[in-house]
Amino acid sequence: MDTKLLLDWDRDHVWHPYAPLRKAPPVFAAERASGSVVYLRDGTALIDAVASWWCVAHGHNHPAIVEAIRGQAEKMTHVMFGGFTHEPAVELSRRIARLCPSGLDRVFFADSGSIAVEVAAKMAVQYQNAVGRPERNRLVALKGGYHGDTCCAMALSDPDGMHRLFRGLMPRHFFAERPATRFGDVWNPADVASVERLLDEHGGEIAAVICEPVFQAANAMWFYHPEFLAALRRLCDAHGVLLVFDEIAAGLHRTGPRWAHCHAGGGATPDIMCIGKALTGGALTLAATVASGRVADAISAGRPAAFMHGPTYMANPVACAAGCASLSLFENGDYGAKARAAEAVFNERLAPLRALENVRDVRVLGAVGVVELRAMPKQDAIRRVILESGVWLRPFSDFVYSIPPLTATESELRRICDAIAAVSALPPGPPPDDPDFHE
Numbered sequence: 001m002d003t004k005l006l007l008d009w010d011r012d013h014v015w016h017p018y019a020p021l022r023k024a025p026p027v028f029a030a031e032r033a034s035g036s037v038v039y040l041r042d043g044t045a046l047i048d049a050v051a052s053w054w055c056v057a058h059g060h061n062h063p064a065i066v067e068a069i070r071g072q073a074e075k076m077t078h079v080m081f082g083g084f085t086h087e088p089a090v091e092l093s094r095r096i097a098r099l100c101p102s103g104l105d106r107v108f109f110a111d112s113g114s115i116a117v118e119v120a121a122k123m124a125v126q127y128q129n130a131v132g133r134p135e136r137n138r139l140v141a142l143k144g145g146y147h148g149d150t151c152c153a154m155a156l157s158d159p160d161g162m163h164r165l166f167r168g169l170m171p172r173h174f175f176a177e178r179p180a181t182r183f184g185d186v187w188n189p190a191d192v193a194s195v196e197r198l199l200d201e202h203g204g205e206i207a208a209v210i211c212e213p214v215f216q217a218a219n220a221m222w223f224y225h226p227e228f229l230a231a232l233r234r235l236c237d238a239h240g241v242l243l244v245f246d247e248i249a250a251g252l253h254r255t256g257p258r259w260a261h262c263h264a265g266g267g268a269t270p271d272i273m274c275i276g277k278a279l280t281g282g283a284l285t286l287a288a289t290v291a292s293g294r295v296a297d298a299i300s301a302g303r304p305a306a307f308m309h310g311p312t313y314m315a316n317p318v319a320c321a322a323g324c325a326s327l328s329l330f331e332n333g334d335y336g337a338k339a340r341a342a343e344a345v346f347n348e349r350l351a352p353l354r355a356l357e358n359v360r361d362v363r364v365l366g367a368v369g370v371v372e373l374r375a376m377p378k379q380d381a382i383r384r385v386i387l388e389s390g391v392w393l394r395p396f397s398d399f400v401y402s403i404p405p406l407t408a409t410e411s412e413l414r415r416i417c418d419a420i421a422a423v424s425a426l427p428p429g430p431p432p433d434d435p436d437f438h439e
């Protein structure tokens with residue numbers, strides 16, 4: 001297809017994320033991708049500084065993952081998971097159980113991160129129902145959080161975001177203040193007071209507390225003190241409330257350790273954990289909600305004994321085969337070291353940007369480097385930086401950031417930092433039409 005025809009049709013007929021039809025900013029026509037690089041139809045090479053929304057952990061088209069997909073596709077591309085099982089799903093659940101904190105080994109496969117969160121919320125409510133507390137059917141979430149775009153996941157995300165637009169569609173939950181103590185600062189126990197108050201006042205209605213451990217990603221790009229998680233664990237135990245960690249963005253070494261909650265040591269193990277994004281290394285859509293034996297056994301002893309969720313493409317065998325190959329790479333490589341190496345480059349190259357007039361803050365943890373601006377520059381100026389630097393950035397809100405493939409080389413990381421520096425040095429643009437919306 002002629003590239004002009006492709007882009008014209010795309011602009012008028014194909015919706016892109018968080019973009020209008022027809023009036024959307026121009027998109028790039030991607031042709032192929034390899035390692036850290038996405039190649040456009042005209043041959044332009046762009047280093048993917050956001051790992052295609054943070055999932056391409058091993059680089060694009062990793063040969064081991066491509067081979068696993070090819071091998072499984074030749075045998076069986078899909079079979080319904082109601083009434084059938086298959087080796088890719090069982091093997092992947094065994095690998096997930098091996099990597100999860102001890103006790104978390106009951107796996108529900110979901111189609112995307114948002115659905116994994118929906119499943120976690122339903123599990124928490126069904127658990128409370130099964131143990132004789134059906135009135136506990138709401139959750140506590142944190143301001144500044146993001147858990148996805150489907151209605152339940154959106155209802156658990158920051159209430160200042162999309163809530164006002166979709167109010168009628170969403171269940172209502174409780175929101176606690178986000179922890180204010182930065183990662184690396186001295187822990188302030190007052191950070192947990194807001195959750196404590198909600199549990200004291202509404203504990204009888206609350207099934208679970210959910211949070212993104214340590215790294216609030218898509219809404220706030222904020223790293224907070226891990227001691228918050230240990231305090232949450234104690235509060236949840238005291239109130240008979242489950243603790244759900246959404247590790248979809250932060251898990252699988254993004255912030256250094258295998259799971260972000262590991263920054264808190266052993267004192268903060270969840271009852272339910274959501275995994276997605278890097279699970280298949282960005283090759284195919286797949287996520288998982290992993291529950292403890294206590295949660296799964298209680299649900300199975302309840303009425304109904306069945307956990308009430310079952311999507312058509314549940315545990316798709318090709319996606320599971322990609323997941324097995326991805327987790328095998330994680331198990332056999334030192335990804336913690338890769339994240340720390342990225343952290344060192346981000347610290348060295350991004351910290352000096354604090355001196356720029358339009359920069360409010362710089363934050364780095366593991367393979368996440370964030371520059372918070374006072375005001376976002378104009379879209380067309382950012383696009384020029386992308387093309388001139390050969391680095392794909394996707395700034396949003398006031399953040400210009402990188403969450404690169406964990407396999408990005410030092411020279412790629414340096415080029416990413418140079419591109420972030422170039423955007424940070426641009427003059428601020430006009431205020432956005434609607435600052436509340438994610439991405």
Ligand SMILES: Cc1ncc(COP(=O)(O)O)c(C=O)c1O
Nearest residue numbers: 112113114146147148218248249
């Ligand atoms: C922490 C977190 N949870 C859930 C989601 C939703 O995942 P998905 O986009 O795969 O539905 C995201 C996506 O950015 C996320 O960052």
